[in-house]
Amino acid sequence: MSNELARVQWNRPLGAGYHHLCLSTSEAYAGARPGQFVMLEVAQGPAPLLRRPFSIHRRLAEGGAHRGIEILFKVVGDGTARLARRDVGDRLALLGPLGRGFVWRDGYRRVYLAAGGIGVAPLVFLLEDILPQIDREASAVFLGGRGQQDLLCREEFTRMGVAVHLTTDDGSCGQQCFLTDPLEAACATKPPDVIFACGPMEMLRCVAGIAARHKVSCQVSIEARMACGLGACLGCAVEGAAEAGDKYLHVCMDGPVFEAHRLRF
Amino acid sequence: MTLEPTCPPPAPPAASPDLHVRIGSLTLRNPVMTASGTFGYGGEFRDLVDLEGLGAIVVKGLSLKPARGNPPPRIVETPCGMLNAIGLENIGVEAFIRTRLPLLRKVATPVVTNLYGTTEEEYAALAGIIDAEADIAAAELNISCPNVTCGGMAFGVNAQAAASLVRSVRRRLTKPLIVKLSPNVTDITAIARAVAAEGADAISLINTITGMAIDVETRRPQLANITGGLSGPAIRPIAVRMVWQVAGAVDLPIIGIGGILTAADALQFIIAGATAVQVGTANFINPAATLEIVHGLAAYLTRHGLAGIPDLVGRLERP
Ligand SMILES: Cc1cc2nc3c(=O)[nH]c(=O)nc-3n(C[C@H](O)[C@H](O)[C@H](O)COP(=O)(O)OP(=O)(O)OC[C@H]3O[C@@H](n4cnc5c(N)ncnc54)[C@H](O)[C@@H]3O)c2cc1C
Ligand SMILES: Cc1cc2nc3c(=O)[nH]c(=O)nc-3n(C[C@H](O)[C@H](O)[C@H](O)COP(=O)(O)O)c2cc1C
Ligand code: FES
Helix, strand or coil: CEEEEEEEEEEEEEECCEEEEEEECCHHHCCCCCCCEEEECCCCCCCCCCCEEEECCEEEEECCEEEEEEEEEECCCHHHHHHHCCCCCCEEEEEEEECECCCCCCCCCCEEEEEEHHHHHHHHHHHHHHHHHCCCCCCEEEEEECCHHHCCCHHHHHHCCCEEEEEECCCCCCEECCCHHHHHHHHHHCCCCEEEEECCHHHHHHHHHHHHHCCCEEEEECCCCCCCCCCCCCCCEEEECHHHCCCEEEHHHHCEEEEHHHECC | CCCCCCCCCCCCCCCCCECCEEECCEEECCCEEECCCCCCCCHHHCCCCCHHHCCEEECCCECCCCECCCCCCCEEEECCEEEECCCCCECCHHHHHHHHHHHHHCCCCCEEEEECCCCHHHHHHHHHHHHCCCCCCEEEEECCCCCCCCCCHHHHCCHHHHHHHHHHHHHHCCCCEEEECCCCCCCHHHHHHHHHHCCCCEEEECCCEEEECEECCCCEECCCCCEEEEECHHHHHHHHHHHHHHHHHCCCCEEEECCCCCHHHHHHHHHHCCCEEEECCHHHHCCCHHHHHHHHHHHHHHHCCCCEHHHCCCCCCCC
């Protein structure tokens, strides 16, 4: 875990409030795992006070040498609005890599990824990482969003040679439905070895339900408000499932990626 | 706050001034302690902070039995501060001693346990357990938590209840006893005098100020607990004022707490009358804040030609 000043390499608007940020970082991030996150200062000065949590979208390497990390973020409030205004060369305090990422198990071949909106951020890193181990023809990505503008990283997934199912709430792109519709259909006909999902809580609840119905193992990356990101404030508690002893789990330490059945949705 | 460089934190200059302070029978290498509940059980920060650079480590509030804490959401950011309603989630004093103290034992920095109970008997029992542990330097009595339904703050807002509690704990505790006061009172000096009269060795203040924030779109409170404790720079002027008042009311070492982010913030408390300080919310904003403050205090003493912190405690000039 490293606490450092990271330099903004680029910060590109992608439209509809989405931004693609690249930070040069120390070697501490060379070993970062998909699903892990960082706590990032969004602006210098007193407001906002707390760093904000962001998933690692990708690692940046050049000629085999580690260069930095990429973050994909959406402007939802004051902090992310300030982050959107950071410029090339700005230095921002960065803590990470933090938390437990996605867990890969031997024998996973057919893999479904489900990404709702900005939830796509950690799944690109994940697919890049597991690509050599999976059966590409049998695996698929399910991307969902409100409209066309919310379906990010389509090209990245297509380039990796997996099928991409697009769904939008307004029908502006792909099927007009929630991504859980095609996911459920695919699970019924060709159940995967594992589902990896990230997105809004409502969506994850639904994905967890599908996984349970089709007896497929499922890992979800969830969010909680965080102050420290490292287990000190206990602010990031979420309810664990009854089978997990009805305990509070802490998203920053026990997650942000959980086996879906460990959570109470 | 200064963020450059954050890691590794700067080492104090070679000919660094003497930063030692005394809290009762306890000697600290410098006046910068961590505030309870903001530094976990210490180990969480070991990759980020040289724990032997701290004056003392105050761990998360401990109760006799493990406590589950409040339902989420538990925290929300507010202007220049944050509200929390953690509800004293902790692993319990026995588990702390068994699983967390071994790591802290290897660190040559005094460990202070923050104690929380719902009855006088629980506090006294906790004090007894702590007193038997050679590797715990002192106890801080949390009579000021706003986020639990019984006990906690109930003791801290009534001078008689506070006095009676300190008396019971004092009987079981030979180690230095720090009593942490609540700012949610009309006259904090009355509580301070009451606990001083019962044999407290030091007073720490302030705990968080009860607050509330509402999401106007949903009309729901931002915290599941509805109210929470406000911390961070937003409360600093109130905390400095209260330290100054208590310093004028009792003849005990005071530990100043509230919104300290930088050495300059810590100095305000010391000049107002605090012998030491605790750093809380700043640990979340910048995990290296404590050591940067130590460094800044040393630089200040050098710049002002002062021999040590005691030369500065309570040396407020007239306006
Ligand atoms: C482990 C983790 C990984 C994340 N990864 C990404 C990512 O890759 N890209 C991205 O765009 N966002 C990500 N987020 C969410 C991101 O942290 C929040 O959007 C951000 O903190 C909002 O800050 P703000 O100041 O702009 O909004 P605020 O003004 O603080 O809040 C705006 C709204 O968002 C809600 N909100 C704030 N923080 C959170 C949070 N942590 N979780 C859920 N809701 C929140 C608030 O309740 C409010 O309704 C992640 C969160 C976590 C916990
Ligand atoms: C998340 C959080 C948890 C806390 N837990 C405790 C606790 O267990 N016991 C206690 O005495 N004070 C607790 N406090 C209060 C702090 O120790 C401190 O008194 C207060 O936050 C003011 O200091 P600050 O502004 O520097 O944070 C907690 C504060 C925060 C923000
Ligand atoms: S964010 Fe502080 S404990 Fe998880």
